Ligand SMILES: Nc1ncnc2c1ncn2[C@@H]1O[C@H](COP(=O)(O)OP(=O)(O)O)[C@@H](O)[C@H]1O
């Protein structure tokens with residue numbers, strides 16, 4: 001009798017490339033900005049003049065307005081809210097979800113013929129012309145697939161944003177709490193907003209951690225699940241973990257790499273160092289080595 005020793009098929013998709021093949025040369029957002037019809041011009045002026053955008057928006061190029069315009073037209077965004085964060089490479093704002101997302105978000109259509117009210121979403125806008133991309137360098141360098149992109153800033157940012165979107169998806173699929181990705185357009189990422197009427201969800205670094213032992217176990221489990229799915233966050237610390245309604249969420253996954261990245265182990269070690277040290281300061285009996293050993297023991301990232 002024939003005996004075949006095959007491996008079972010798994011449902012899990014292998015980790016994708018760090019850098020997918022896309023055409024970076026021209027986008028719908030670039031075309032909108034170039035053609036500048038009257039409606040786009042009015043949109044751009046309205047956003048530029050809005051109080052909450054005054055300072056930061058001066059650094060956006062026209063195609064960024066093109067991307068925002070496209071997201072509004074596609075029904076992902078409606079009105080813009082205020083800034084949540086101004087970082088080195090990106091700014092994060094709140095916005096009201098457009099019709100499409102509002103409908104998706106409301107389980108029950110409101111009874112008396114009202115339009116569904118838009119919930120908030122978070123909009124992360126990368127500045128193409130941010131002067132400093134050195135922080136991105138270590139994640140880009142050493143990845144042979146990145147050589148295709150070279151040092152074209154727009155291409156780097158577009159690839160980065162798409163990778164962030166894809167990483168959010170992968171993390172969710174792996175059972176890790178992250179903001180749900182909504183849409184991506186050129187240098188703009190729309191995702192679930194974590195926060196309440198009082199404001200954005202607080203970072204772990206900003207709160208009094210009630211049960212550090214439990215919180216540590218949750219973060220350790222998330223790191224393990226990510227690694228098991230073939231992903232290393234690469235910038236994990238108490239600044240990229242937020243607390244929302246007693247739940248921990250991992251954020252800022254743009255730089256996350258697959259286990260194929262030549263520096264992925266180094267990034268994992270650094271994540272372990274940051275996380276273990278934070279929780280050790282909160283009285284948890286752990287160390288970088290403990291955390292790393294735990295993850296390696298409990299995760300088996302796919303090799304293929
Ligand atoms: N989806 C979100 N919901 C609520 N706040 C967010 C969200 N994403 C980011 N933030 C806030 O914006 C800050 C910066 O976002 P992050 O993705 O960490 O970008 P950066 O690369 O600038 O660190 C975060 O520390 C967090 O406070």
Ligand SMILES: [Mg+2]
Pocket residue numbers: 239240252
């Ligand atoms: Mg961050």
